[in-house]
Each structure stands twice: as structure tokens, then as C-alpha cells.
Amino acid sequence: MAIQALECLIKPMGPIESWEDTASEAMASDADLLASLRAGQVESLRTLYQRYGRLVYTLSRRILHSDEEAEEITQDVFLTLWKKDAYQANRGSLSRYLVVLARSRSIDKLRSQTSHRQRLNKWHLMMADVSPTPLDMATLTERGERTRQALASLSDKERQVIESAYYEGLSQSEIAQRFNIPLGTVKSRSRQALRKLRQTLETSL
Amino acid sequence: MPFDSPSTSDPQPDWHDLLAGYALGSLSPEEQTTLQTLLTERPELKAELLTYQEALAMVPYALEPQSPPPGLEEAIVTAANEQSQQIQPLSTQRRRPSKSIGQRWYGAAMAAAAVVLAMMGIDNYRLRQRQMTLQAELNTRQTEIQTLKKNLLAETAAKPDFENVVEILRQPNALVYSLQGTDDANTSSGSLLTLPNHSEVQLVSHNLPVLPDDKVYRLWSVATETSAPIFCGEFNNTEAGNVQWTVPDALCNATPVKVIITVDAVIDPPVPKGPAVLEGSI
Known part of the structure; x- marks a missing residue:
């Protein structure tokens, strides 16, 4: 799929500050955080989660229409980042890598768990839920x-x-x-x- | 040329359409082939392809941010710590703050990997060498087998039909004519075996050459010292010096005093004309 090809071709991009938690260490670069992540610093994972967790969760929730499943995917994505050295900085930004990974895993889950008809029903239900949800984010x-x-x-x-x-x-x-x-x-x-x-x-x- | 049409308003399928289709994962097999050719011919379009992929990847940024549950952060960190403890010794090294240790471990791992790869390479080389040696040996053996088969067939063909000869000799009234080479074939010899009133004769010879296709041996039977030779069939010899044939005339079986074998042309009439090579008597 094209989105998978993105993982290889996307170019670097800075973090999405406004998407990140206000408590995150905005000054540390993704590269620095990844370096300490690879050195076994679990606190770096925490900081990266604070930076991109909301983005990953929001995307997963949009695809799966489920808080629980979005939570599961988000955990899966960050633990993948922790235990697998799959991300390569020269092939794109970390934020986009996480987005692509979250989308890929979410759609896989969607396909494995629900039949086409169930998805249709679910989609129609969600189409009714178009009113804006209260935002935790101010900006x-x-x-x-x-x-x-x-x-x-x-x-x-x-x-x-x-x-x-x-x-x-x-x-x-x-x-x-x-x-x-x-x-x-x-x-x-x-x-x-x-x-x-x-x-x-x-x-x- | 559709590929040269960069306008997004162009109604004809162009390379923008192909690139967009690729980013969406919706190209037909034919379009995929076309795009592959296009990118080979114009590699600079890969940068264009990237912009389509980037544009699509921007889509989720338009979503309203949703906050994950408050406990998720701690759950992820806890799970990461647990995974680190399960994975030894990597986790031990990972939790240590010292980068130099991590780097040393990494270096050691890389060195070990390099050694493994080198060993695999050597093993592969050895395997290839071994395979080549075995193949050469196999070829040699196959050639030997072919040679042995050939020799066996030749030997089998060369083997005189002893059974037939023995069968004749078992008979109490067997007729055996000892043949000696004449002047033209003084190294030739043999024996002619038959039975009275039997139409088949058997020749076992030595140094009686196989004749070319246009030549033939003929056996002549001489009933008495003054009788004219009677034609008793023609044959060519075999490498084994063993040949059997059926005589055309009953008189051949009338216990002749002498037998003569001549060499004649195939086209020669059946009269005693050619030179005698073997002569014999009982």
C-alpha cells in the first residue's frame, strides 16, 4: 500500500508542538530522545509519548472508533518504537513514522475484527456523530x-x-x-x- | 504525450494522475507498469511522488486532537520496563546510563555479527567448492559407467554363442569341420558345426575379418573329391567370430568331404568364383 511506501520515502519534518502534551520536554530534539531511547532510557519513551501520543491516539481512534482499541494501538505503537529499532531517521521524521505505523496497525485491526458489513454499520453510526467533541487541547x-x-x-x-x-x-x-x-x-x-x-x-x- | 502533461486540469491521464493513484494505492496493474517505466525514464519524478505521499500523510493532522486516557502513559512506560527486564542481557545494558557500555556492546554485537557473516561466507565458499568437486567427480563416474556399459555390451556381443555350439556338440552325430586359412588368409582358422539333415550351420572362427558391406562370405560344400562345390549360403562374420545361418540346399547336409569359404562380392552370382579363405574337412 502507498502508506507503507511512505515509511521509506517521507522526508524529515519537525515535531508537531501543538499536538504534544504541554508537560513534554519540547526542547529535546527527536534525534536526542531517540538516541537515549536506544541507550535504554525509558524516560525518553515517556517524553516521546507526551510529544506524539495524542496524535497516534487520535488517528487510531478515528480509524477504529473505539477508545479502548485506540488505546491498545497507541500502546502497541510506542512499545514497538521501544523494542524494535525499525525507525530510520534518514527515511523520514519520527512523527510521520509513528503516524504511518498507527494507521497501518489500526486498519489491520479493523479488517481483522470486523466484517465488511459491520464496518459499514459502524461507519454510518459514526457519520451521525459529527458534532465537535470537546477538546482537551486549547491550541x-x-x-x-x-x-x-x-x-x-x-x-x-x-x-x-x-x-x-x-x-x-x-x-x-x-x-x-x-x-x-x-x-x-x-x-x-x-x-x-x-x-x-x-x-x-x-x-x- | 500524457507523461508530459503536468497540468492538474488536464482531462487525460498524466503522470500526476499516476503519482496520485500510486500514493492512494489504487493503480491498476497496467498503470503500475506504466508508472514503473515512467520512473525509470524520468527518475526526477520520484521527488514528485514523494510530495503526493506527504500530502496524503498530512490528512490526520486535520483531526481534532483527542487526549488519550491519563493512565496510558504510565502503562506504556511500565510495559516498556517489563519488556526490558524480560529481554536479557539487552535490557540490562539498555537501562545503564553509560553510553560507552552501550556502544561497546553494540560494537561487540556488530563484531560478532561480522564474524558470523564471515563464517557463513566461508562456509558458503566451502560448500560451493565441495559442490563443484562432487559434480566433477560425478561427471567422471558417469563417464566411467558409460565406458563400462559400452565395454560390457561389446563383450557380450563378442562372446561366442557357446550355448548353441555346445548344443550341437552334445549331439552324437555332430559334424565338425576344422577350417584353416588359405594363402590369402593364413592366420585365419575356425570350425564349422552342423548336424546331419539339419539346415543350420554354425561357424566359430578366429581372425576371420568382418567384411565390408559390399562383400560377403560364402560357404561351399564339396560332396566328393570330384564334385562341383554346392552353394551353402552366405554370411558376414561378426567381431566375435561366431555366426550361424541356414543352408539353402539339402545337399549341403550330405556330409561333404570338404567345405570351402570364399569371399565374394555381394552382387556376384552364387558360383564358386571368389578366392577361398578357409577350407576344411571332417
Whole structure:
């Protein structure tokens, strides 16, 4: 999948400060924290969790629609970072590595635990839950703002196909079936949406 | 050319479309092949591909941040500590603050890995050498087997049909003519064996060459000292010097006083014309 290829190709990017816990040691770089992590400093893992735990949890929860499962995935992702030396700094930022890992594990879990029909039902339930949830965070990152704006610039239909593919790992034919649109339309629409997104985000990347 | 169309508004499939499709994981097999070719021809487009992948990876940043449960942080740290304790001796080294120890351990591990790899390399080399030696030996053995088979077949073919000869000799009335080479074939010799009123004769010879295809041996039977030779069949000899044939004339079995073997051309008429090579009498 393309998202897996990302792990090899993404380029470095700084931490998302506004996503991190206010108690984290914002001054320590990811590289320093990773170095001490590799030296067995569990406190570095704690700091990295404070920095990126919220991002990983939020993404997992969005995919799995379950607090418990999101918690499980978040723990899994950070323990993977702890025990496996799989992350390579020259292949991208730590934050993006964690995002890709969280998405991959969450979608795997989604596929293994629920049938297609169950997922459909669950999705429809979640579609009703569109009202904003109270935020623990008072601020958002500039990157987050830009991404939101970029997504907002898409048409509803374009956003729909992009989010279905990204958060649910749906294939084009599954998206076509769900929204009752031709397969060719799904294909062109999703690609067009990503092209727009890329253009809008290009300046911030 | 679709690949040269960078405009996002281009209705035709272009390389932007392929790159976006790749990032979304939705390329058809044909499109994947096209993209692979494209990236081979224009490697600079890999950077473009990266921007599509990055754009897609930005999607979750638009989510409203959700706070994980307060206890999760401590649970992860505790689990990490437990895992470290289970994994010995790595965990022991990991918990030590000294970087130099960690580095030494890492160095030792790398050295050990290098030794293992080197040994594997040597083992592989040895295995390859051994394989080559065995293959060469196998080839030699196969050649030897082929040679032995060939020799065995030759020997089997060369072996006189002793059973047939013995069977004739067992008979009390067996007729055995001792043959001696004439002037043209004075090193040749042999014995002609037959039975009275029996149409088959057996020749066991020595130094009687196998004739070329256009030549043939002919046996002539001489009933009395003054009788004309009677044609008693033709044959070619074998390497084994053992040959059997059926006589065409009943008179051949009339206990001749003398037998003569001549060499004739295949096309020669069956008259006693060719030179005699063997002559014999009872």
C-alpha cells in the first residue's frame, strides 16, 4: 500500500508542538530522545509519548472508533518504537513514522475484527456523530490548520473518497459500492482530490 | 504525450494522475507498469511522488486532537520496563546510563555479527567448492559407467554363442569341420558345426575379418573329391567370430568331404568364383 511506501520515502519534518502534551520536554530534539531511547532510557519513551501520543491516539481512534482499541494501538505503537529499532531517521521524521505505523496497525485491526458489513454499520453510526467533541487541547498547530484548510477546499465528495480510503483503508470498489457511484468516478475523484490537496499543502510541506 | 502533461486540469491521464493513484494505492496493474517505466525514464519524478505521499500523510493532522486516557502513559512506560527486564542481557545494558557500555556492546554485537557473516561466507565458499568437486567427480563416474556399459555390451556381443555350439556338440552325430586359412588368409582358422539333415550351420572362427558391406562370405560344400562345390549360403562374420545361418540346399547336409569359404562380392552370382579363405574337412 502507498502508506507503507511512505515509511521509506517521507522526508524529515519537525515535531508537531501543538499536538504534544504541554508537560513534554519540547526542547529535546527527536534525534536526542531517540538516541537515549536506544541507550535504554525509558524516560525518553515517556517524553516521546507526551510529544506524539495524542496524535497516534487520535488517528487510531478515528480509524477504529473505539477508545479502548485506540488505546491498545497507541500502546502497541510506542512499545514497538521501544523494542524494535525499525525507525530510520534518514527515511523520514519520527512523527510521520509513528503516524504511518498507527494507521497501518489500526486498519489491520479493523479488517481483522470486523466484517465488511459491520464496518459499514459502524461507519454510518459514526457519520451521525459529527458534532465537535470537546477538546482537551486549547491550541492547534499551524500544520494542522493548513491541513484542515486544504481538506476544506475539497468538495464534500472529494473529501469523502479521500477520508474513506485513508481512515478505513477501503478499496476503490468498496468506496464505489458504499456511495453507489461508478468505479471510474471513485478513481478519478480520489486522485483529483489528492492532487488538489497536494497543491494546497505544497507550500507548507 | 500524457507523461508530459503536468497540468492538474488536464482531462487525460498524466503522470500526476499516476503519482496520485500510486500514493492512494489504487493503480491498476497496467498503470503500475506504466508508472514503473515512467520512473525509470524520468527518475526526477520520484521527488514528485514523494510530495503526493506527504500530502496524503498530512490528512490526520486535520483531526481534532483527542487526549488519550491519563493512565496510558504510565502503562506504556511500565510495559516498556517489563519488556526490558524480560529481554536479557539487552535490557540490562539498555537501562545503564553509560553510553560507552552501550556502544561497546553494540560494537561487540556488530563484531560478532561480522564474524558470523564471515563464517557463513566461508562456509558458503566451502560448500560451493565441495559442490563443484562432487559434480566433477560425478561427471567422471558417469563417464566411467558409460565406458563400462559400452565395454560390457561389446563383450557380450563378442562372446561366442557357446550355448548353441555346445548344443550341437552334445549331439552324437555332430559334424565338425576344422577350417584353416588359405594363402590369402593364413592366420585365419575356425570350425564349422552342423548336424546331419539339419539346415543350420554354425561357424566359430578366429581372425576371420568382418567384411565390408559390399562383400560377403560364402560357404561351399564339396560332396566328393570330384564334385562341383554346392552353394551353402552366405554370411558376414561378426567381431566375435561366431555366426550361424541356414543352408539353402539339402545337399549341403550330405556330409561333404570338404567345405570351402570364399569371399565374394555381394552382387556376384552364387558360383564358386571368389578366392577361398578357409577350407576344411571332417
